[in-house]
Amino acid sequence: MTDFAATRAHFAIPEGLIYLDGNSLGPLPVAAAARVGAVMRAEWGARLIGGWNEAGWMDLPARVGDRIGRLIGAPAGSVMTGDTLSIKVWQALAAALDLNPGRRVILSDSGNFPSDLYMAGGLARLLGEGFRLVTVAPEAVAGALSAETGVLLLTEVDYRTGRLHDMAALTAAAHEAGALTVWDLAHSAGALPVDVAGAGADFAVGCTYKYLNSGPGGPAFIYVARRWAEAVRPALAGWLGHEAPFAFEPDYRPGRGIERMRVGTPPILQLATLDAALDVWEIADIGDVRARSIELSQAFIAAVEARCPGLALASPRDPRARGSQVSFRHPEGYAIMQALIARGVIGDFRAPDILRFGFTPLFIGMAEVKGAAAALAEVMATGAWDRPEFRARSRVT
Numbered sequence: 001m002t003d004f005a006a007t008r009a010h011f012a013i014p015e016g017l018i019y020l021d022g023n024s025l026g027p028l029p030v031a032a033a034a035r036v037g038a039v040m041r042a043e044w045g046a047r048l049i050g051g052w053n054e055a056g057w058m059d060l061p062a063r064v065g066d067r068i069g070r071l072i073g074a075p076a077g078s079v080m081t082g083d084t085l086s087i088k089v090w091q092a093l094a095a096a097l098d099l100n101p102g103r104r105v106i107l108s109d110s111g112n113f114p115s116d117l118y119m120a121g122g123l124a125r126l127l128g129e130g131f132r133l134v135t136v137a138p139e140a141v142a143g144a145l146s147a148e149t150g151v152l153l154l155t156e157v158d159y160r161t162g163r164l165h166d167m168a169a170l171t172a173a174a175h176e177a178g179a180l181t182v183w184d185l186a187h188s189a190g191a192l193p194v195d196v197a198g199a200g201a202d203f204a205v206g207c208t209y210k211y212l213n214s215g216p217g218g219p220a221f222i223y224v225a226r227r228w229a230e231a232v233r234p235a236l237a238g239w240l241g242h243e244a245p246f247a248f249e250p251d252y253r254p255g256r257g258i259e260r261m262r263v264g265t266p267p268i269l270q271l272a273t274l275d276a277a278l279d280v281w282e283i284a285d286i287g288d289v290r291a292r293s294i295e296l297s298q299a300f301i302a303a304v305e306a307r308c309p310g311l312a313l314a315s316p317r318d319p320r321a322r323g324s325q326v327s328f329r330h331p332e333g334y335a336i337m338q339a340l341i342a343r344g345v346i347g348d349f350r351a352p353d354i355l356r357f358g359f360t361p362l363f364i365g366m367a368e369v370k371g372a373a374a375a376l377a378e379v380m381a382t383g384a385w386d387r388p389e390f391r392a393r394s395r396v397t
């Protein structure tokens with residue numbers, strides 16, 4: 001059984017703060033600052049360009065990828081880190097469409113994260129010739145698969161409501177229809193057990209600054225199923241994905257397997273942060289994290305519904321049908337969230353009316369759940385949110 005007091009000690013969270021936004025930006029792992037400092041001084045500072053060979057920088061994206069792989073059911077050598085999630089979505093989609101010639105539809109759901117849809121739309125426009133993005137309601141996805149569908153692009157956990165897609169069932173349905181799948185694990189990796197290989201996913205992508213705590217701008221990751229690894233023809237054909245980058249050949253030859261999903265120079269300092277952040281998984285079991293997250297989120301829903309009649313649950317009530325976040329709707333959701341933040345309870349707001357609370361058992365326990373529900377009840381009962389300063393929108397919500 002995971003010792004959650006021990007995992008909590010891995011993170012530096014300001015005293016008195018109830019941080020329910022680890023689903024958007026994970027907190028600083030205590031070990032990360034020292035690790036990055038060491039990489040800066042002992043590697044970059046002391047070795048300069050020698051760091052690429054002597055400090056293992058060139059292998060770091062794959063080594064860290066393997067550590068993420070263990071959390072998402074991916075075998076060693078099938079996950080690569082780098083770039084940002086938006087880029088990895090585009091890279092996976094381009095590869096999947098190319099592997100499924102003659103099919104020109106990217107199918108997704110209307111609740112998907114805008115960047116995923118923008119990337120799909122942009123790629124389809126670039127390809128022209130009838131390539132297009134089709135979006136349907138989340139519950140209509142399986143029924144919308146057709147002989148035209150080249151790729152099914154889905155985010156497993158909906159960023160607004162937390163609604164959880166059935167990855168194994170939808171992947172099987174997609175394959176039945178002759179389509180490949182690209183799964184976005186932005187709100188899954190580190191939040192709940194994922195089994196990309198067991199589910200038969202073709203590609204999966206995700207970011208690391210949410211539940212994997214790599215810090216703002218931390219690198220993304222991409223998984224490619226073994227059966228496709230040597231068949232992918234990278235559209236983002238960067239020099240570090242080349243079979244022999246330092247041969248400096250004029251023509252591109254893809255690197256071996258997952259190596260070809262590299263693009264350019266990896267962000268070593270952010271990778272070092274991510275590597276340090278992943279250490280907590282040496283003492284945490286993802287099954288335990290999931291069970292605890294359900295316990296915490298159920299308690300939060302019960303407390304909020306008992307004391308805040310004006311808030312409507314926007315997440316599935318059945319915990320098996322949602323990820324690790326709970327959302328409520330209110331037309332004044334933005335101001336309510338600002339009033340809560342002023343009281344030291346950090347969640348976030350997603351337009352048009354969603355108050356979002358992430359439950360991250362690595363550093364959140366029942367005391368924080370009770371404290372957050374009490375603060376929310378107070379804000380609602382007193383109308384404390386109804387002030388001009390809480391309505392003023394910031395650039396990031």
Ligand SMILES: *Cc1c(COP(=O)(O)O)cnc(C)c1O
Nearest residue numbers: 084085086113115155184186207
């Ligand atoms: C957070 C998130 C992103 C963000 O993409 P970046 O390129 O890392 O900014 C994209 N897609 C989904 C589903 C997300 O949840």
